[in-house]
Amino acid sequence: MRHTLPPLLLAALITAAPLGAAAAPGVASRAPADLNSGVGFDPLTGGRCPLPKDWVGAAMVAADTPILVMAGHADSQNIGGSGTPGEAVARLGAAPMYAGISDELYWNMVIAQAVVALGQTQGLNIRYYRPPFRTIVDGNEAGTNWTVGRDHAATGGYAMEIHFDAYGSSGVGSGLIPPLHRPFTRLDESLAQEFGAYPMGFRNGLGGPRRGVALLEIGKLEGNLEASLRDPATRPQAVQTIATRIVKALDRGLGRPGDRRSIGQAQISSPPGGVRNGR
Numbered sequence: 001m002r003h004t005l006p007p008l009l010l011a012a013l014i015t016a017a018p019l020g021a022a023a024a025p026g027v028a029s030r031a032p033a034d035l036n037s038g039v040g041f042d043p044l045t046g047g048r049c050p051l052p053k054d055w056v057g058a059a060m061v062a063a064d065t066p067i068l069v070m071a072g073h074a075d076s077q078n079i080g081g082s083g084t085p086g087e088a089v090a091r092l093g094a095a096p097m098y099a100g101i102s103d104e105l106y107w108n109m110v111i112a113q114a115v116v117a118l119g120q121t122q123g124l125n126i127r128y129y130r131p132p133f134r135t136i137v138d139g140n141e142a143g144t145n146w147t148v149g150r151d152h153a154a155t156g157g158y159a160m161e162i163h164f165d166a167y168g169s170s171g172v173g174s175g176l177i178p179p180l181h182r183p184f185t186r187l188d189e190s191l192a193q194e195f196g197a198y199p200m201g202f203r204n205g206l207g208g209p210r211r212g213v214a215l216l217e218i219g220k221l222e223g224n225l226e227a228s229l230r231d232p233a234t235r236p237q238a239v240q241t242i243a244t245r246i247v248k249a250l251d252r253g254l255g256r257p258g259d260r261r262s263i264g265q266a267q268i269s270s271p272p273g274g275v276r277n278g279r
Contacts, residue, residue, distance in 0.1 A: 040196075042174065044228060044241060045219035048196030049175035055200045057178070057189030061158070063254045065187070067126040068152045069116050070145045071108035072163040072208075072215065075131035077101050083108070087167035087222035088230060097230070101134065104164045104221055107229055111218060112162040114243035122247060124254075139207060146211050153179060153212030158187055160214040167222035174219040177202050181212035190253030191216060194245055218242055 041047050073083035083104030088094040097106040112128055119126040132143050139146045149159035159179070165171035175196030178188045184200075195216060200209075208215050219225045228238040 042219070044225055044238065045174045045195070046223060046225055047173040047220075049173045049198050049217070051172065051199050051202070053192065053197040053199065055178060055184050055188075055197070057184035057186055057192065057253075059183045059185040061185050061187055061254060063256045064125050065254060066152070066157040067119070067124060067250060068129055068149060068157055068159045069112045069119075069126060070129050070149060070159070070161045070213075071105060071112045072145070072161040073102060073105045073108065075133065075136040075144045076139075077105065077134040079135060079137060084164065084166040084171075084221050086164070086226055087220075088226055091167070094230075107164055107218075107221070108162045110229075110239055111242055111246075114239050115162070115246045118243050118247045119250065122251065123256075124247070124250060126250075146207055146213065149208065149213035150211035153181055158185075158214070159212060160191075160216055161208055163215055163217050164221040164225075165217045165219060167220050167226075171220040171222075172198070172217070174217050177206060177209055177215040177217065179212045179214045180205060180209045185253070186255065187250065187253035188214065190249045191246070194249040216246070 073081065076082050077100070083102035084090075085096070086103040089096055089103055097103050109130075116126050116128040129145070129148050131145060131148075136144050138144075141147065145161060149161070152159045165173060173196065175198045176188060176191045177198040178184055178192070178200055180200065191214070195218070198217070202209075206215065225238075228234045
Protein backbone atom coordinates (compact mmCIF):
# COMPACT_ATOMS: atom_id res chain seq x y z
CA MET A 1 0.00 0.00 0.00
CA ARG A 2 1.52 3.32 -1.01
CA HIS A 3 1.60 6.24 1.39
CA THR A 4 -0.87 9.06 1.37
CA LEU A 5 -0.37 12.04 3.63
CA PRO A 6 -3.10 12.08 6.31
CA PRO A 7 -5.15 15.32 6.13
CA LEU A 8 -4.79 15.91 9.88
CA LEU A 9 -1.02 15.71 9.50
CA LEU A 10 -1.12 18.57 7.02
CA ALA A 11 -3.46 20.52 9.26
CA ALA A 12 -1.16 20.08 12.24
CA LEU A 13 1.72 21.61 10.29
CA ILE A 14 -0.05 24.26 8.23
CA THR A 15 -2.19 25.73 11.02
CA ALA A 16 0.63 25.84 13.57
CA ALA A 17 1.10 29.19 15.27
CA PRO A 18 4.55 30.83 15.53
CA LEU A 19 6.88 28.80 17.68
CA GLY A 20 7.49 31.75 19.96
CA ALA A 21 3.82 32.01 20.89
CA ALA A 22 2.57 31.26 24.36
CA ALA A 23 1.73 27.65 25.08
CA ALA A 24 -1.85 26.56 24.71
CA PRO A 25 -3.72 25.50 27.87
CA GLY A 26 -2.36 22.22 29.15
CA VAL A 27 0.78 22.36 26.99
CA ALA A 28 3.99 23.08 28.83
CA SER A 29 6.90 24.42 26.80
CA ARG A 30 9.89 23.39 28.91
CA ALA A 31 10.94 20.50 31.08
CA PRO A 32 11.60 21.29 34.76
CA ALA A 33 13.88 18.27 35.11
CA ASP A 34 17.62 18.45 35.61
CA LEU A 35 18.74 17.87 32.02
CA ASN A 36 22.03 16.33 33.13
CA SER A 37 20.55 13.89 35.63
CA GLY A 38 18.92 11.51 33.18
CA VAL A 39 15.80 11.45 35.34
CA GLY A 40 12.83 13.72 35.79
CA PHE A 41 9.34 14.45 34.57
CA ASP A 42 8.33 16.82 31.79
CA PRO A 43 4.78 18.25 31.98
CA LEU A 44 4.20 17.50 28.29
CA THR A 45 6.31 14.45 27.41
CA GLY A 46 6.10 12.79 30.83
CA GLY A 47 8.69 10.70 32.62
CA ARG A 48 12.16 10.08 31.27
CA CYS A 49 13.71 6.66 30.89
CA PRO A 50 14.72 5.62 34.44
CA LEU A 51 17.36 3.13 33.26
CA PRO A 52 21.00 4.10 33.87
CA LYS A 53 22.79 6.01 31.13
CA ASP A 54 26.01 4.12 30.44
CA TRP A 55 27.42 6.17 27.59
CA VAL A 56 28.66 9.70 26.90
CA GLY A 57 28.55 11.43 23.54
CA ALA A 58 31.78 13.37 23.17
CA ALA A 59 32.82 13.03 19.51
CA MET A 60 32.51 16.29 17.60
CA VAL A 61 30.45 16.48 14.42
CA ALA A 62 30.55 19.00 11.60
CA ALA A 63 27.99 21.80 11.68
CA ASP A 64 26.75 20.81 8.22
CA THR A 65 26.32 17.11 9.00
CA PRO A 66 23.38 15.83 6.92
CA ILE A 67 20.51 14.72 9.15
CA LEU A 68 17.95 12.17 8.01
CA VAL A 69 14.69 12.08 9.96
CA MET A 70 12.29 9.15 9.66
CA ALA A 71 8.99 8.16 11.25
CA GLY A 72 9.39 4.98 13.27
CA HIS A 73 7.28 2.02 12.05
CA ALA A 74 6.59 3.72 8.70
CA ASP A 75 7.37 0.47 6.87
CA SER A 76 6.03 -2.10 9.34
CA GLN A 77 2.28 -1.62 9.53
CA ASN A 78 -0.03 -4.63 10.05
CA ILE A 79 2.91 -6.86 11.00
CA GLY A 80 4.89 -7.33 14.20
CA GLY A 81 6.38 -4.02 15.30
CA SER A 82 3.75 -1.65 13.91
CA GLY A 83 3.96 0.70 16.90
CA THR A 84 1.77 1.32 19.89
CA PRO A 85 -1.92 2.13 19.37
CA GLY A 86 -1.67 4.45 22.36
CA GLU A 87 -3.73 4.58 25.52
CA ALA A 88 -6.67 6.41 23.94
CA VAL A 89 -7.31 3.68 21.36
CA ALA A 90 -6.25 0.56 23.25
CA ARG A 91 -7.57 1.36 26.73
CA LEU A 92 -10.13 4.14 26.37
CA GLY A 93 -11.79 3.02 23.12
CA ALA A 94 -11.12 6.10 21.00
CA ALA A 95 -11.04 5.88 17.23
CA PRO A 96 -7.59 5.70 15.63
CA MET A 97 -6.22 8.97 14.30
CA TYR A 98 -6.02 7.50 10.78
CA ALA A 99 -7.44 4.20 9.54
CA GLY A 100 -4.96 1.49 8.67
CA ILE A 101 -1.98 2.72 10.66
CA SER A 102 -1.09 2.77 14.35
CA ASP A 103 -1.54 5.99 16.25
CA GLU A 104 2.17 5.92 17.01
CA LEU A 105 3.02 6.02 13.30
CA TYR A 106 0.57 8.86 12.80
CA TRP A 107 2.25 11.01 15.46
CA ASN A 108 5.72 9.86 14.41
CA MET A 109 4.99 11.27 10.96
CA VAL A 110 3.57 14.51 12.31
CA ILE A 111 6.58 15.19 14.55
CA ALA A 112 9.19 14.02 12.04
CA GLN A 113 7.86 16.30 9.32
CA ALA A 114 7.49 19.21 11.73
CA VAL A 115 11.12 18.78 12.80
CA VAL A 116 12.33 18.79 9.21
CA ALA A 117 10.20 21.80 8.26
CA LEU A 118 11.48 23.78 11.24
CA GLY A 119 15.06 22.60 10.86
CA GLN A 120 15.17 23.69 7.24
CA THR A 121 14.01 27.20 8.16
CA GLN A 122 16.94 27.31 10.57
CA GLY A 123 19.50 26.27 7.97
CA LEU A 124 20.02 22.69 9.12
CA ASN A 125 21.06 20.16 6.48
CA ILE A 126 18.04 18.03 7.23
CA ARG A 127 15.53 15.97 5.25
CA TYR A 128 12.68 13.54 5.74
CA TYR A 129 12.47 10.01 4.34
CA ARG A 130 9.24 8.11 3.75
CA PRO A 131 9.38 4.45 2.65
CA PRO A 132 7.51 3.60 -0.56
CA PHE A 133 5.20 1.11 1.18
CA ARG A 134 3.65 0.94 4.63
CA THR A 135 4.30 -2.79 4.93
CA ILE A 136 7.71 -4.23 4.05
CA VAL A 137 8.09 -7.58 5.77
CA ASP A 138 11.85 -7.88 5.35
CA GLY A 139 13.52 -5.04 7.26
CA ASN A 140 16.66 -5.49 5.16
CA GLU A 141 14.88 -4.88 1.88
CA ALA A 142 15.85 -1.78 -0.08
CA GLY A 143 13.75 1.25 0.85
CA THR A 144 13.07 0.45 4.50
CA ASN A 145 13.99 2.86 7.29
CA TRP A 146 16.67 0.39 8.34
CA THR A 147 18.44 0.21 4.99
CA VAL A 148 18.13 3.87 4.08
CA GLY A 149 19.17 4.93 7.58
CA ARG A 150 22.10 2.49 7.56
CA ASP A 151 23.39 3.82 4.24
CA HIS A 152 23.00 7.43 5.39
CA ALA A 153 24.89 6.78 8.62
CA ALA A 154 27.62 4.84 6.81
CA THR A 155 28.48 7.91 4.76
CA GLY A 156 28.84 10.16 7.81
CA GLY A 157 25.30 11.45 8.16
CA TYR A 158 23.10 11.35 11.25
CA ALA A 159 20.02 9.12 10.90
CA MET A 160 17.23 9.21 13.45
CA GLU A 161 13.74 7.77 13.84
CA ILE A 162 11.00 9.53 15.78
CA HIS A 163 9.06 7.24 18.14
CA PHE A 164 6.44 7.36 20.88
CA ASP A 165 6.77 4.73 23.60
CA ALA A 166 4.10 2.24 24.63
CA TYR A 167 1.60 3.36 27.26
CA GLY A 168 1.37 2.05 30.81
CA SER A 169 3.78 -0.49 32.27
CA SER A 170 4.84 -1.69 28.80
CA GLY A 171 6.57 1.61 28.11
CA VAL A 172 9.74 3.06 29.59
CA GLY A 173 9.63 6.80 28.91
CA SER A 174 11.28 9.49 26.84
CA GLY A 175 14.90 9.33 25.81
CA LEU A 176 17.42 8.62 23.08
CA ILE A 177 18.41 5.07 22.17
CA PRO A 178 21.79 5.85 20.60
CA PRO A 179 23.23 4.45 17.37
CA LEU A 180 25.88 1.78 17.88
CA HIS A 181 27.95 1.95 14.69
CA ARG A 182 30.52 4.51 15.86
CA PRO A 183 31.65 6.45 18.95
CA PHE A 184 28.81 8.42 20.52
CA THR A 185 28.69 12.04 19.36
CA ARG A 186 27.71 15.45 20.63
CA LEU A 187 24.47 15.08 18.67
CA ASP A 188 23.62 11.95 20.67
CA GLU A 189 24.53 13.69 23.92
CA SER A 190 22.50 16.81 23.17
CA LEU A 191 19.35 14.83 22.38
CA ALA A 192 19.89 12.77 25.54
CA GLN A 193 20.22 15.90 27.66
CA GLU A 194 16.97 17.21 26.25
CA PHE A 195 14.87 14.02 26.40
CA GLY A 196 16.76 11.53 28.56
CA ALA A 197 18.78 8.47 27.57
CA TYR A 198 18.42 4.71 27.26
CA PRO A 199 21.38 2.37 27.93
CA MET A 200 23.44 1.70 24.82
CA GLY A 201 22.57 -2.01 24.91
CA PHE A 202 18.85 -1.56 25.49
CA ARG A 203 17.03 -4.83 24.68
CA ASN A 204 20.36 -6.32 23.57
CA GLY A 205 20.64 -3.79 20.76
CA LEU A 206 17.65 -2.93 18.58
CA GLY A 207 17.70 -3.29 14.81
CA GLY A 208 17.84 0.44 14.14
CA PRO A 209 20.72 1.38 16.46
CA ARG A 210 22.74 -1.64 15.32
CA ARG A 211 22.50 -0.23 11.82
CA GLY A 212 23.45 3.29 12.88
CA VAL A 213 19.96 4.76 13.36
CA ALA A 214 19.22 6.72 16.55
CA LEU A 215 15.76 6.21 18.05
CA LEU A 216 14.27 9.19 19.82
CA GLU A 217 11.40 8.23 22.12
CA ILE A 218 9.34 11.40 22.64
CA GLY A 219 7.39 9.92 25.55
CA LYS A 220 4.73 7.35 26.37
CA LEU A 221 1.67 7.75 24.16
CA GLU A 222 -0.68 8.30 27.07
CA GLY A 223 -2.01 10.88 29.50
CA ASN A 224 -1.38 14.57 28.95
CA LEU A 225 0.99 14.02 26.03
CA GLU A 226 -1.52 12.02 24.00
CA ALA A 227 -4.41 14.26 25.05
CA SER A 228 -2.50 17.39 24.01
CA LEU A 229 -1.83 15.91 20.59
CA ARG A 230 -5.37 14.61 20.05
CA ASP A 231 -7.15 17.82 21.12
CA PRO A 232 -7.43 20.15 18.09
CA ALA A 233 -7.19 23.14 20.44
CA THR A 234 -3.78 22.14 21.80
CA ARG A 235 -2.39 20.03 18.95
CA PRO A 236 -0.54 22.79 17.03
CA GLN A 237 1.28 24.04 20.10
CA ALA A 238 2.10 20.53 21.31
CA VAL A 239 3.61 19.66 17.92
CA GLN A 240 5.56 22.91 17.87
CA THR A 241 6.85 22.45 21.39
CA ILE A 242 8.22 18.99 20.67
CA ALA A 243 9.66 19.97 17.29
CA THR A 244 11.36 23.04 18.77
CA ARG A 245 13.03 21.01 21.49
CA ILE A 246 14.36 18.52 18.95
CA VAL A 247 15.68 21.18 16.57
CA LYS A 248 17.34 23.11 19.38
CA ALA A 249 18.97 19.91 20.62
CA LEU A 250 20.25 19.16 17.11
CA ASP A 251 21.53 22.71 16.84
CA ARG A 252 23.46 22.42 20.12
CA GLY A 253 24.88 19.05 19.17
CA LEU A 254 26.15 20.41 15.88
CA GLY A 255 27.86 23.29 17.68
CA ARG A 256 26.28 25.80 15.34
CA PRO A 257 26.78 29.55 16.00
CA GLY A 258 24.20 31.25 18.18
CA ASP A 259 23.81 34.45 16.16
CA ARG A 260 21.20 33.10 13.78
CA ARG A 261 17.53 34.06 13.71
CA SER A 262 15.81 32.81 16.84
CA ILE A 263 13.93 29.53 16.48
CA GLY A 264 11.14 31.27 18.36
CA GLN A 265 10.56 33.48 15.31
CA ALA A 266 10.20 30.62 12.87
CA GLN A 267 6.94 29.00 11.85
CA ILE A 268 6.08 25.49 10.95
CA SER A 269 4.01 26.09 7.54
CA SER A 270 14.75 -6.15 18.39
CA PRO A 271 17.97 -7.57 16.85
CA PRO A 272 18.58 -7.57 13.07
CA GLY A 273 16.06 -9.75 11.28
CA GLY A 274 13.65 -9.73 14.21
CA VAL A 275 10.57 -7.69 15.02
CA ARG A 276 10.91 -4.06 13.99
CA ASN A 277 11.86 -1.51 16.67
CA GLY A 278 9.25 -0.92 19.34
CA ARG A 279 6.63 -2.86 21.23
